Amino acid sequence: MRVRIEEIQADCILEKDVMGKTKNPIIAANTVLDKKHIHILRAFLIKEVDIQVKMANGDFFKKTETKMDKKVFDFNTDNPSQELSFTEQYRQAVEQYKKEFQSWQSGLGVNMSNMRKLLIPLIEECEKNKDWIKSIHLYSNKDEYLYHHAIGIAMISHFLAKGLGYDKGQSLQAAIAGCLADCGMARVALSTLNKIGALNENDWIEIKKHPTYSYQMVKMLTLLKPEVKLAIYQHHERLDGSGYPRGEKGIRIHQLSQIVAIADVYHAMTTERPFKNKRSPFKILQIMEEDLFGQFDIAILKVLATGVASLSVGSNVKLSNGEKAKIVYIKPEALTRPLIKIKNNGNMVDLEKNRHLYIEQVIN
Template identity: 35%
Template sequence: MIALDIYKEVNELIPGSFLKEDLYANTRNPIMVKDTKLMLEHFEVLHSFGITRVLVESKALSKIEQGPTEKITEVKLTPEVEKQMTQNAPTKSRSLETLYDEAVESYRKEFISYRSGKKLDVAAVRTIVLPVIQAFLENKDYVRRLNEFSTLQNYRAHHSISVGILAALISEAMGYPRGQVLQIGIAGVLADSGMAKIDEKIIDKVAFLTSEELSEVKKHVIHSFQMVNDSSLVRQEMKVAILQHHERFDGSGYPRGLKGQEITEISQILSVADVYHAMASERPYRQKESSFKVIELMREEEFGKFDMKVIEVLHELINKLSIGTKVKLTTDEIAEVIYLHRDFPLRPIVKVLDTGTHTDLSSNRRISIVKIF
């Protein structure tokens, strides 16, 4: 074993090394303190703040002791995800779902602690959610199954984790750099943290809310902002996005009724992720909608409220269709896409496989796609 204080490149760090100085990143308080044992989730934090070299006392094996094949040159995935990358698809899916479930349960406990007055610990939230966000970034196809993971029980924690995953995927697809993508994912998770300050009887109410109760719920964005405002681990643009994630382009949102370009793009990313997951999830007062139906509603019935560029990116991630794609219809029939309409990308012409009949979903609105195979 070695125990030397030495500056090392982040990409060459080995899990188990100990940080030997407080780390700052244009912040008043350190983002990591001396003697932190560096694990995979810490490497992502270092990358997100653009830190390339750190002073460490290595408690891991030296390169000679490891052997030439065991050098770690880049850390992207948690051990669980690296393992499941080498397995077949069904096992891979189960592993990803396990990672998701663990994040939901851990965040549920954090959320309960906020109710009891504990200060929001951004570093703890990062440790919880970075592995699952990273896993979905490396396995993008599984975002189509994200809403299958969510359950009515513990909906609030499911929603927060899912919004973080969706926001990270959308922002990456829009070209944001990885460090910012991870920050946006964290902001998505924390956007509804202020719900912990709202009376449980209100947020768990099955019946319609009164105007007074609705006004109380709307305050959650201010509570969320206040809970993260003092943290040096959350960038200012993310704090703004958390505050604005219920604003709408047409001015119908809250808390300030902002319009158009007054709302930041990151705020819109959080907004789209938040609304999509809420509408596609089962709630006590309504059944969940298919991802196709939700995006169609956001594109058409909610037109003018969201940045269409963000909606289109979400559509590409979740429901992108091409000629030959096999789909399941609301009639329970299996069909094949044979023609795509430019103006109605979610309503192609399909051929029902059992009968060979053609159906134009753009004109037959009683039938829609519920699933891609």
């Protein structure tokens, strides 16, 4: 996320190297900024830097008020501001989804007008810069995971639909399907939903009812196409028949259902959850392609991998063993497993052949 110097604060984390006129950075990527760093940036007349969406203390970055700040989004108007940054649009969407979810818990139905107002500005912002797909897993937090997850599924579903050639309207329907896939969680008992500690067998039985609850909440909505309602119902089905609620397999699972399923699993496994630590997107793509082989559509997974793992030759990466390396060659058939050069010893390693190693993160 790019911000002006007057907006940054102590505890911000640099996303990219801040370069001057030499080959060495003024301040390196992943540095936690303090007052001294900020003073140095001003001394070098640096006007903008790229920072991570989360600060070192775990909070989301929130820029300080300046005269140049953009207009504030008002969800209750028919003309929401189009000037908000991606991060601000994302936050607004999560907050509004939370309000909608709480209304469902109180017994109210799904308001499609509100869902469209919630998603369309965010989707339009996503269209401007598709790099968000590489970092969407960083935006979530475990305390409000349920709300972040719904927005994450929506965004990724839209990305996948566009990548498969869906038109604008169809892609928006995919986003809506993703966003409403877990609306049925509002019907799950609060004692289960808010449980502290591991879920028992009865809890899981209740949780697995949520696709059915979700479908019941949307089945009478005339603004949703039948395939969208089906995707909401089928998003936990798997091509090999191992899913739920009906154990459908193969062609009986609609492609839109498979899109939402892949978005759901990818976002869940790469983000911080109440009782699960997040894992590297590169590792999760490997798991989905290999360990869970047969469960997901290969063509849809390829679209996801192309977006998430769109690496460049020369990029610096951190490996799962902690070593740093530089990408030397990218194989079209193995996007997440390029040929790399280890920095500390110069050894060349083919990640496709050394499968115990994987990319943990791209450094810059």
